[in-house]
Amino acid sequence: MSVPKLVLNNGVVIDQLGLGVFQIPPAETKAAVLAALEVGYRHFDTAQMYGNERGVGEAIAESGIPRDEIFVTSKLNNNSHEPDVAKAATARSVEALGGPMDLYLIHWPMPAVGDFVDTWRLMECFAAEGLTRTIGVSNFQIPHLQRVLDETATVPAVNQIEVHPYFQQDALRAFGREHGIVTQAWSPIAQGKVLGDAVLAAIAAETGRTVAQVVLRWHLERGDVIFPKSTRPERMAENFDIFDFALTDDQTARITALDAGLRGGPNPDEFNWIPD
Ligand SMILES: NC(=O)c1ccc[n+]([C@@H]2O[C@H](COP(=O)([O-])OP(=O)(O)OC[C@H]3O[C@@H](n4cnc5c(N)ncnc54)[C@H](OP(=O)(O)O)[C@@H]3O)[C@@H](O)[C@H]2O)c1
Numbered sequence: 223m224s225v226p227k228l229v230l231n232n233g234v235v236i237d238q239l240g241l242g243v244f245q246i247p248p249a250e251t252k253a254a255v256l257a258a259l260e261v262g263y264r265h266f267d268t269a270q271m272y273g274n275e276r277g278v279g280e281a282i283a284e285s286g287i288p289r290d291e292i293f294v295t296s297k298l299n300n301n302s303h304e305p306d307v308a309k310a311a312t313a314r315s316v317e318a319l320g321g322p323m324d325l326y327l328i329h330w331p332m333p334a335v336g337d338f339v340d341t342w343r344l345m346e347c348f349a350a351e352g353l354t355r356t357i358g359v360s361n362f363q364i365p366h367l368q369r370v371l372d373e374t375a376t377v378p379a380v381n382q383i384e385v386h387p388y389f390q391q392d393a394l395r396a397f398g399r400e401h402g403i404v405t406q407a408w409s410p411i412a413q414g415k416v417l418g419d420a421v422l423a424a425i426a427a428e429t430g431r432t433v434a435q436v437v438l439r440w441h442l443e444r445g446d447v448i449f450p451k452s453t454r455p456e457r458m459a460e461n462f463d464i465f466d467f468a469l470t471d472d473q474t475a476r477i478t479a480l481d482a483g484l485r486g487g488p489n490p491d492e493f494n495w496i497p498d
């Protein structure tokens with residue numbers, strides 16, 4: 223069975239499942255992406271902050287798979303919101319990835335550091351220049367999104383935010399849905415923290431699947447885009463094998479009941495970290 227696809231608000235099509243490469247060391251990224259391509263992944267989520275865009279680009283080039291069959295996302299770093307710095311950083315991403323991006327995100331809004339609406343206008347320019355097919359944001363809260371909607375001409379195609387069974391973000395997801403903004407759920411298995419959950423283990427037993435598969439399936443059925451990270455080919459294959467079963471309403475309700483408002487990562491309203 224093939225990966226379900228979503229159409230973004232500018233008509234660009236995205237696979238609902240990909241591979242995230244956060245915390246994959248640069249020297250291991252090419253091998254990880256090649257292994258994922260072998261499994262069947264055609265969608266990769268990287269970032270300037272991860273330092274491993276080049277490995278993604280090299281793997282795609284080496285695979286021989288036509289570039290237009292692969293979807294690559296990268297993200298503007300927190301230290302690169304100033305116009306000249308942003309232009310240079312974006313040019314470096316395009317070079318490292320071996321060509322224009324499919325999706326380019328503002329990684330964090332950084333509200334205490336600068337005006338993310340100005341940064342969004344730069345993103346509009348990068349799209350107009352053909353450096354990316356589409357643009358979006360990451361870690362934006364409703365007030366951040368509202369300002370972009372009110373003050374600019376382009377609705378972000380996606381908002382990439384932390385979402386998993388312990389942190390379900392339904393208000394922010396609903397706001398996105400209302401405005402044609404697809405939610406991308408980062409840390410979809412909470413970096414492994416949900417894997418020991420007794421409720422999820424029971425549902426895994428009922429479905430004959432692993433806990434990771436149950437959780438990833440739950441995300442797909444909610445309509446979000448996900449890219450679980452793994453460097454292990456057997457886990458990449460496990461995470462990719464979720465298209466041929468469905469959760470019952472009762473199973474979905476039991477997962478919904480696990481929401482605990484438990485963030486694993488930083489709060490975007492407070493996060494103003496600038497890398498060197
Ligand atoms: N925009 C943002 O600010 C932001 C923030 C965080 C993440 N992200 C994106 O979201 C992606 C995914 O999030 P994440 O990497 O934080 O966390 P995640 O995908 O929820 O979890 C990854 C962790 O789970 C393990 N794992 C993966 N599949 C497994 C399986 N089937 N069974 C058991 N363990 C498994 C991985 O270990 P192994 O590698 O050893 O398998 C790794 O330790 C990132 O790679 C990145 O692309 C974006």
